[in-house]
Amino acid sequence: MKRALPPVSKTAAMTFEVVAQCSSSKARASNMTMPHGLVETPMFMPVATQASLKGLTPEQLDDLGCKICLNNTYHLGLKPGQEVLDTIGGAHKLQSWPHNILTDSGGFQMVSLLKLATITEEGVRFLSPHDGSPMLLTPEHSIELQNSIGSDIIMQLDDVVATLTKGPRVEEAMYRSIRWLDRCIKANKNPDKQNLFAIIQGCLDLDLRTICCAEMQKRDTPGIAIGGLSGGEDKDQYCKVVNHCTNLLPRNKPIYCMGVGYAEDMIVSVAMGVDLFDCVYPTRTARFGNAITAEGIVNLRNKCYEADFSPVEKGCKCPICRSKEDGGMGITRAFIHHLAAKETTGAHLLTLHNVHYQLELMRSARRAIIDDRFPQFVKDFFSTLYAGDKSKYPQWAVEALREVNIDLLEKTD
Amino acid sequence: MSSETTPTKANMQSFKVLQTQANSAARQGTFAVSRTNANTISTPNFLLPTSRGSVPHLTPEILRKHVDVPALYIGVEDFIYKAAMKSPLTLSGFKIRDYVSIMPPLDSKSPQIPIFLSPRRSNPIPTSQPSTDNTLAVVTSDGFRQFPIQEYFQLVSQIKDDDTVVIAPTDLPLMLVPNGARGSGVAVRSSTKVGGNRSRKLVVRNEKWSTSMLEKFSKDVPVIVPLIPGISFSQQQMYFDSLLGKENVFVAAKTIETIDGLAVSDLTSPFLPEPEAEEEEDLDRLGQKENIAPENDTSLTSASTVDYKLIPTELKEVVRLNMAYQNGPHDVLRAFERGSDLVCGDWITTATDAGLGFSFTLPTDDASVHDGHQKLDFAHNFIDNEKYASDLSPIAEGCECYTCTKHHRAYIAHLINANEMLAWTLLQIHNIHVANQFMSAIREAIKAGTFTTAATSFCHLYVEHISGVKLGAPRVRGYQVRLVGGTDKKLNEKAFRDLSADV
Numbered sequence A: 001m002k003r004a005l006p007p008v009s010k011t012a013a014m015t016f017e018v019v020a021q022c023s024s025s026k027a028r029a030s031n032m033t034m035p036h037g038l039v040e041t042p043m044f045m046p047v048a049t050q051a052s053l054k055g056l057t058p059e060q061l062d063d064l065g066c067k068i069c070l071n072n073t074y075h076l077g078l079k080p081g082q083e084v085l086d087t088i089g090g091a092h093k094l095q096s097w098p099h100n101i102l103t104d105s106g107g108f109q110m111v112s113l114l115k116l117a118t119i120t121e122e123g124v125r126f127l128s129p130h131d132g133s134p135m136l137l138t139p140e141h142s143i144e145l146q147n148s149i150g151s152d153i154i155m156q157l158d159d160v161v162a163t164l165t166k167g168p169r170v171e172e173a174m175y176r177s178i179r180w181l182d183r184c185i186k187a188n189k190n191p192d193k194q195n196l197f198a199i200i201q202g203c204l205d206l207d208l209r210t211i212c213c214a215e216m217q218k219r220d221t222p223g224i225a226i227g228g229l230s231g232g233e234d235k236d237q238y239c240k241v242v243n244h245c246t247n248l249l250p251r252n253k254p255i256y257c258m259g260v261g262y263a264e265d266m267i268v269s270v271a272m273g274v275d276l277f278d279c280v281y282p283t284r285t286a287r288f289g290n291a292i293t294a295e296g297i298v299n300l301r302n303k304c305y306e307a308d309f310s311p312v313e314k315g316c317k318c319p320i321c322r323s324k325e326d327g328g329m330g331i332t333r334a335f336i337h338h339l340a341a342k343e344t345t346g347a348h349l350l351t352l353h354n355v356h357y358q359l360e361l362m363r364s365a366r367r368a369i370i371d372d373r374f375p376q377f378v379k380d381f382f383s384t385l386y387a388g389d390k391s392k393y394p395q396w397a398v399e400a401l402r403e404v405n406i407d408l409l410e411k412t413d
Numbered sequence B: 001m002s003s004e005t006t007p008t009k010a011n012m013q014s015f016k017v018l019q020t021q022a023n024s025a026a027r028q029g030t031f032a033v034s035r036t037n038a039n040t041i042s043t044p045n046f047l048l049p050t051s052r053g054s055v056p057h058l059t060p061e062i063l064r065k066h067v068d069v070p071a072l073y074i075g076v077e078d079f080i081y082k083a084a085m086k087s088p089l090t091l092s093g094f095k096i097r098d099y100v101s102i103m104p105p106l107d108s109k110s111p112q113i114p115i116f117l118s119p120r121r122s123n124p125i126p127t128s129q130p131s132t133d134n135t136l137a138v139v140t141s142d143g144f145r146q147f148p149i150q151e152y153f154q155l156v157s158q159i160k161d162d163d164t165v166v167i168a169p170t171d172l173p174l175m176l177v178p179n180g181a182r183g184s185g186v187a188v189r190s191s192t193k194v195g196g197n198r199s200r201k202l203v204v205r206n207e208k209w210s211t212s213m214l215e216k217f218s219k220d221v222p223v224i225v226p227l228i229p230g231i232s233f234s235q236q237q238m239y240f241d242s243l244l245g246k247e248n249v250f251v252a253a254k255t256i257e258t259i260d261g262l263a264v265s266d267l268t269s270p271f272l273p274e275p276e277a278e279e280e281e282d283l284d285r286l287g288q289k290e291n292i293a294p295e296n297d298t299s300l301t302s303a304s305t306v307d308y309k310l311i312p313t314e315l316k317e318v319v320r321l322n323m324a325y326q327n328g329p330h331d332v333l334r335a336f337e338r339g340s341d342l343v344c345g346d347w348i349t350t351a352t353d354a355g356l357g358f359s360f361t362l363p364t365d366d367a368s369v370h371d372g373h374q375k376l377d378f379a380h381n382f383i384d385n386e387k388y389a390s391d392l393s394p395i396a397e398g399c400e401c402y403t404c405t406k407h408h409r410a411y412i413a414h415l416i417n418a419n420e421m422l423a424w425t426l427l428q429i430h431n432i433h434v435a436n437q438f439m440s441a442i443r444e445a446i447k448a449g450t451f452t453t454a455a456t457s458f459c460h461l462y463v464e465h466i467s468g469v470k471l472g473a474p475r476v477r478g479y480q481v482r483l484v485g486g487t488d489k490k491l492n493e494k495a496f497r498d499l500s501a502d503v
């Protein structure tokens, strides 16, 4: 039962068009066109924190098919700083990246990296990491910085509270985030070039989430993020909130789950209707010798791989796993083991594989949605990950998927 | 000695001198690196050193796409564990080229990048124990080991291919004082002047190793044998005779088809600090003063003193590999003026690690025009250098390397400042490119007979040491830092910090 008219939304700096919807779940495939080109969703966005992705050249990232990456506002604000960004003409110019960039507001980093940050109605107060002097990050300043960065998607400053927080602080943060969105919208100098996304807050309180979704929707931003998650909550709680929000949010706007990037989490979230993801995990874990594969994590620093001359992942089409005959590098597990923790190129190689894995997982999900075989795709994904052992499937995934009409435990012939 | 007596057949010669200089020993030539195909290296040139089989900062993909590599230098000690024959490389049965995924360059005339195989890394860490008659002291990731020469031969047989050059093991009279013996495990120079007994041992050992290497491999691949460092040419006459098949007790004269090259090492190592005056007195009191090598004793064979005019005629037209550490382009010019054909390129990686982006070229005009001018830095220093923060020009004006065509100084400065690994990748690509241009200009200058003028001009134009930058010892990795104690920590910490630093 495909819906007849796929939703479309056209705003000053974005055309969002749903091109296919799963006939069972809420999964959809869409085309997001922004000033720096087309982004096909579902999409994983690699995190190039300081305008560089862990040793990869922007060209290598481009060659992996990446069309949008993240930069962190907090870090770029420190280095190279707003003045340099203004002189150079923004982050695209800084890193010679021809595709889209998304930036966060800087607030999350401030709260998580700087223990002494306090939040008032005005903004986030913190001590300068340079000289310890008191500083203030307001919604206006966050947007001004993101305007200087010139990212295609900019995020509102939100009042971040730990996911597991309960009581009046949650409500306060939710309402303050709405007020801050208004200030951000007003502060955005480039609505014709930069898409401001709202962030839904409310921790695990579904009633607060409902209010927030309604209020944010009124502001009619080009896209909406589900925030305040990935903070140590149980996976089933995460799913309940996401499922709740995607039920309420308009279907003609991209939905972004911030900080989500584990393969299972992304697949379940796609089924619940989420379009965009980002996470530092795939690149960070590469430095510890971890390869992400369809069958799970492989830690290549383990001695058992020192004489394993097979590719990092069999059948993988990434530049390192592909054979030399096939135009790849034909890197073996043994060679990664040989380099791991001793030469940085080992981390570069694994980063290539891991980013490819993430991007390819989303590309294959998209193909499955377009061919309307997404439920089977999800079942195959879990079956491969758990080597066909259904008793090992995580309960939260089974339940969340059942909510969107995908039964992982269903008997098949 | 007439040429008929030498077993080296002219038509088999892998090295051809195309041009010599009247006023220096510099020469331009070509070195055929393969017995089966037309792969050659134009000299003077450099070998790009690898660390654990990887060119520092560059994945094999970037190496093939964006860098023109004249040749790679791979140290087998980077691949062996306690038992060499049970090491993964041995078990794999792979050629070294496949093991470390060196692919044919995308954009080059040569079908494969030539690989020079040696038992030790270029500019190896001195060992704490001497080699023996049948084993070479090496440094592996497990620590100091004795690597049986026969196992080196076996491994080389497996891992070489048609574009490989092999270097014979060299017994170097350079050692670390064992931990605890003096100071707290800090490296010191010791026993570099070779006494009579040791000298005879060196000759016998190197003779045996070199002639076996020639006998086993020279039919299939070019073989480079060492000049024996630390003793005079006359002290190693017996070694030369043996190499030339005149008086060889190990190998019948006829079996040696050809000697393709000579390698000359230094009597110092950048890992060994200069002895301090006090220390010298100390040694004197202990009656060990004669053990300190007189650097300028030209009668001793070393990279910085060797006089190729004195070498036997039959060994003159073979390629000369200078294994010493070159501390920047000035050293490289001196090495070529002394008659080296190939140098090791550790200085390129060292400069990259130090955050330098080369900006030198070989001048084509006369030196005197630069007199009175302030000398230029040979590189841009991107470490803590705010002047590049908003500079959108390429590292070097007009440079056609990948880094300079895609990126600008502001990005490099930002990446260095943010301690992002990509900084070193981009600098390495650029620096290798500049080194290639430099080599090519040197070759042209030799052909035109202007090399000596150009080299003098270069020294007038560029400072030898950039102020505030210490180009120290070549790259070492974590496990090696532990072995050499306090050597040059700063440079290597820089490259290492980004592995552990987190965001």
Ligand SMILES: [Zn+2]
Residues within 6 Å of the ligand: A312, A313, A316, A317, A318, A319, A320, A321, A322, A353, A356
């Ligand atoms: Zn792969």
Ligand SMILES: [Zn+2]
Residues within 6 Å of the ligand: B394, B395, B396, B399, B400, B401, B402, B403, B404, B405, B430, B433
């Ligand atoms: Zn360049």
